[in-house]
Amino acid sequence: MFWLENTVPLAYREALRQGALIWNEAFEQAGFEGAIEVQQMPDDADWDPADVRYNTIRWSDSLGSGILGVGQSRANPLTGEILDADIVIDANVVRGFQQQYQTRGLDNFPAAEGYLQLCGQRSQAWYVQWLSMQAFGQQAFEQANLSQPQLPESHCADYLNSQHTAFGALALSAMPHLAASQLETYIQQHLVALAAHEVGHTLGLRHNFAGSLLLAPEQLNNTELxxxxxxxxxxxxxxxxxxxxxxxxxxxxxxxxxGAYDRWAIEYGYRSVTPSPLRWEEQQSLEQVAARSSLPEMGYALAYATDEDIVNEIDPEASAWDLSNDPLAFAQWQLDNAQSVWQRLNRLSVNRGEGYGSLRRRVDLVFNYFRSNTATLTTYVGGQRFRRLNPWGTIGVGLSQRPNQTPLEPIPAAKQRQALQVLNQRIFAPDAFQFSPQLLNQLPPDRWRHWGASSTSASLDYPIYERVLSVQGQALSDLLFADRLARVRDLEFKSNSEDVLTIAEVFESVYQGIWSEIAHEKPDAGPTAE
Ligand SMILES: [Zn+2]
Incomplete structure (x- = not known):
């Protein structure tokens, strides 16, 4: 039983309620009808939401929250039984849709904002710190050090969530095939999904970054499916x-x-089993549930990759902020969307009462979105798929089904080459970025200085070349990062195929892409992709 705190705005109560109730489908698979109930905390309740006897979904209107939503629980250390759950949704999640993130405490400090823009950089922490120092000075380095490890881990998640959802809201108002009238649906759907994510944590589930592999890109907008x-x-x-x-x-x-993984994980964790000597029945039952992950017909529906699995960004198909079973294709769509929004931004894109500084922030927002999707592309180079497999299969299932499958499997060379080709065409090509002078001359910053924010000394004119360079520079440094090149080298040993991508080929591709205007050879979009 969850209680919706009486501070939750009326407009968002139904979405948060649904976010909890949609887990009932998972409990039905585990054998329980109506397992989750949600009640409204009365306005005159005489109990405190922090009371351990109440599970709550709370609303926090904070100034400097580093987290947009959190789901925490307290378990009996002897039995694992979850005794109390409290979810907090921060009001800034809704402000983020209007791209009001800059009004929050976290990025009032300009160096911190600079540092946050490096979120999504697929490299190790020290390297990100170094980049941050190069770009934003000693202050940024100190900020990065001070904030370790919280900033990259949780604040980046928060920041990137905010940036992605704000881009979506902007796209609704800017793109002709979408409609601003869909914004309310967009907000409500996001709150349902966010609440579901946090409720999932309180039910005992960890992150699953393989959770977006379910559908092919062309199936994503099939609402029947x-x-x-x-x-x-x-x-x-x-x-x-x-x-x-x-x-x-x-x-x-x-x-x-x-989704299928959520239902399966809840079934594994909650299904009741008849007691038996030595808990034999329970073990059998759990093995049967677990074995389903090996069934070929399940595809990747039960695939699992949690936080530790994605730290080194080895598997391009199991990342945060990607979507579909072909993240390369999805990322290209999003680069198209970003370009399309840039082309349509103009002075009327800001709300009444806002200044040109808001337009500048929208252009920057699209740059952040562009950068995040570029990171999906670079991860393919030296990329390897990772799947959790049981080496012995499970009684009756598994072993004979996928005899040749290994936990790690190189991404086919052709796919890695395709990513290099897209990087050349979309990021490094001389005509990859096009902006109208009309837009670029409408981007002076705000000088809004208030009690929570120091003034910004950003230049009056928009540093377009620097912005483009920051996307290209990050893509390049990520592509040539030592760990990645070592993986490319090692894949020559690890690949069963004769066709492998070599370090020399990566350098040649980058050379052709970046120096295409003056390279002696005929400019080429990159190595041939199959
Ligand atoms: Zn989470």
């Missing part, structure tokens, strides 16, 4: 909004039901 299967196999992923590319009818923006 997503109503039946869900948009994701797990709401425990960090999911970006599903924004259809130009020309495609928009489907669901966010997951509206829990």
């Amino acid at each position: 997503t109503a039946k299967e869900g948009l994701l196999s797990s709401v425990m992923d960090y999911f970006p909004p599903n924004i259809a590319p130009p020309g495609v009818q928009q489907g669901d923006f966010f997951p509206t039901r829990v």
